[in-house]
Amino acid sequence: MTGSYQYPEHIPPPQQYPEQVPSAYPGTLPPPVPYPTRRRWPKVVAALLAVVALAGVLTVVVVAARRGPAAPVVVSDAAAQAAIQEYLDALVEGDDETVARHTLCGLYDGVKERKADLAVAGLASDAFRKQFSHVEVTGIDKNVPWSTTQAQVLFTMKVAPASGSARGQRAMDEEQQGVAQLLVQRDGKNEQVLVCSYVLRTSGQY
Structure with missing residues (x-):
């Protein structure tokens, strides 16, 4: 067969894509946002304070238990x-x-x-x-x-x-x-x- 190839009528010709396709995000992309680093010192300090407070309470309880209840003064x-x-x-x-x-x-x-x-x-x-x-x-x-x-x-x-x-x-x-x-x-x-x-x-x- 000589000459250009003719597509049958029921097959559409291939579509021509434009050279530049518009981007979904206009302009240039923003720079990446840095994530804040987690500070662990406040939590460590709070935990240490809790331990110290608990130790103080336990010391008071142990000393009071050893001493026993104070005897009432009946007569001077x-x-x-x-x-x-x-x-x-x-x-x-x-x-x-x-x-x-x-x-x-x-x-x-x-x-x-x-x-x-x-x-x-x-x-x-x-x-x-x-x-x-x-x-x-x-x-x-x-x-x-x-x-x-x-x-x-x-x-x-x-x-x-x-x-x-x-x-x-x-x-x-x-x-x-x-x-x-x-x-x-x-x-x-x-x-x-x-x-x-x-x-x-x-x-x-x-």
């Missing part, structure tokens, strides 16, 4: 010393009513018949006067709370022996220790400290 040393001195003076002076008021440990005003209690107080006074002619409480050595109203105290006192007693050859101001169980009675603003029992550590109980 001054009030305890004054109550014990009152009780011992009553023994020396033979004040049976004051002795019985202490040893009944808060029941004295409720007791209807006190003859037996006063008799026991008199016997205690007689036995005490056979040993000592004078007693002076010089200080509280230990104050141990038992409850919100009771305490046990260890105290020191200077004693003068009674004439004719087995202690008569000893010094006039000999120091001895005693133990007393105390009860604190509170009625509004009024407070009364009672010596429920008394023990001389080097001798008997009165």
Whole structure:
């Protein structure tokens, strides 16, 4: 076959593309945006601070657990010393009513018949006067709370022996220790400290 090739009518001729095709993004592309670098120091510092705070809290808890709860102060040393001195003076002076008021440990005003209690107080006074002619409480050595109203105290006192007693050859101001169980009675603003029992550590109980 000579001459140009003729396409059949049902086949379209090839399309001619333009030399320059317009770009979808007009103009030149913008420069790439740099991503900010992540700073890790603030997070590290925050973590360290949290660890330090937690360690401080744990230290406080451990110290508090070792120490245990603080014991409540039932009676001050001054009030305890004054109550014990009152009780011992009553023994020396033979004040049976004051002795019985202490040893009944808060029941004295409720007791209807006190003859037996006063008799026991008199016997205690007689036995005490056979040993000592004078007693002076010089200080509280230990104050141990038992409850919100009771305490046990260890105290020191200077004693003068009674004439004719087995202690008569000893010094006039000999120091001895005693133990007393105390009860604190509170009625509004009024407070009364009672010596429920008394023990001389080097001798008997009165």
